[in-house]
Amino acid sequence: MILTLTRRALMGTALAFGLAGAAAAQDFPDRAITLVIPFAAGGSTDVVGRIVADRMSQELGQQIVVQNVGGAGGSLGAQQVAKADADGYTILMGTVATHALNPLILKQKPYDPVADFAPVSLLVLVPNVLAVNPALPVNTVQELIDLAKKEPLAYASSGNGTPLHLSGELFKTMAGVDITHIPYKGSGPALTDVLGNQVPVIFDNLPSASSHISSGKLKALGVTTAERAPSFPDVPAIAETLPGYETYSWNALFAPAGTPPEVVETLASAAKTAMADPAVVARMAEFSAEIVASGPEELAEHVKAEMTKWEPVVVEANVSLD
Incomplete structure (x- = not known):
């Protein structure tokens, strides 16, 4: 009898947590969101991030606060988001560095670019x-x-x-x-x-x-x-001058792995609306940033393709970091 009650109590507790989590996802966002820029202020990722954060704040009705966490080629900021609560209130402005190059170059892997993140939206190619x-x-x-x-x-x-x-x-x-x-x-x-x-x-x-x-x-x-x-x-x-030479960067939004799909979709929808704003389009055009504004699935495929593309370049350049 005691065992039965304990099971019932556990089931009730799990159900309560599940309902609370669903309610929280439906109410998202009800407070400020932190957007981690994994590089110092003034760079491309910072420029794009602040433009997007400002317009997404309007769309979501809550402020997106930009936090610059520079160092280790973007790995410090990315690692911070990977370890954050999976509730959508801490997100990352990811780049080719955080999600393709660092995983190929770093001997010690502080995070997994696929397993530790929920893709939100590929914003621009730069x-x-x-x-x-x-x-x-x-x-x-x-x-x-x-x-x-x-x-x-x-x-x-x-x-x-x-x-x-x-x-x-x-x-x-x-x-x-x-x-x-x-x-x-x-x-x-x-x-x-x-x-x-x-x-x-x-x-x-x-x-x-x-x-x-x-x-x-x-x-x-x-x-x-x-x-x-x-x-x-x-x-x-x-x-x-050098036929065949080509590189470029990109910026994309990621949340921690395990973030509720409804929250990811809310963020992706807000990003898509923000990137379609004529003022944002004009700003991106100033520096030839090509707007993509993809969904989560497209970003997931993009990350895999980028790792495949950059691996031979990393090997040829013989770049590895501790």
Whole structure:
């Protein structure tokens, strides 16, 4: 009899928790949401994240608070979200670094890019750009290659193992040059040093570098996509000098694994509406970010495809990190 009552009590408790969880999902969101940007302020992911967070806040009726958690090529911020409560109130602005490159490069795996996250929406595809301080006496990709063969040069990136780092390594391999890599904790700090001419060359995301290119504080030599970027049609593609060269970045929303499907769908729907807003479309067009605004299933497939695509690049560049 006691055993029967205990079972009934357990069943009742489980049912109560299940109903409470369902009610919480239906009421989502009823408080502020934290969007973790896994890089320092000022970079491409930060720029896109803040634009999206602002518009999604309007759609959801609750503020999305941006939290920058830089370091380890995005792994620290991603790990924080992977370990967060699976209730939708802590989400990640993921990138090719957090969900394709780090899992391939890091010897110690702080999280699983598939098992530890619930995909929400692939937001945008983002071109990268090769740029230099105007004091460097080069105006084209070929002139940079020629200079690098004559004297030592260094390039900055947002961190070890990031797509910008690998964009530089792929460039070095294809151009047959040796340019020293200087990693930073995000595009913001890297840009600061290149603008100050502490480092002459940078591989950066186009969104974070675009205003400096437009103002003349940076000289863009080439975009990393196969075609020229619509927002900077006068800037050649690096592939015009190095045929076959192509890299790009992307931004996507992820929640912790186990987040209720209804919550994921609410977030994905808000993201899709936000990305369709004419003001957001115009902002993204300023730096040639291609809007995707996918659903969760499409993002899951994208992550798998990206890991497959980048694995041979990582192997060729011989990049691994502790």
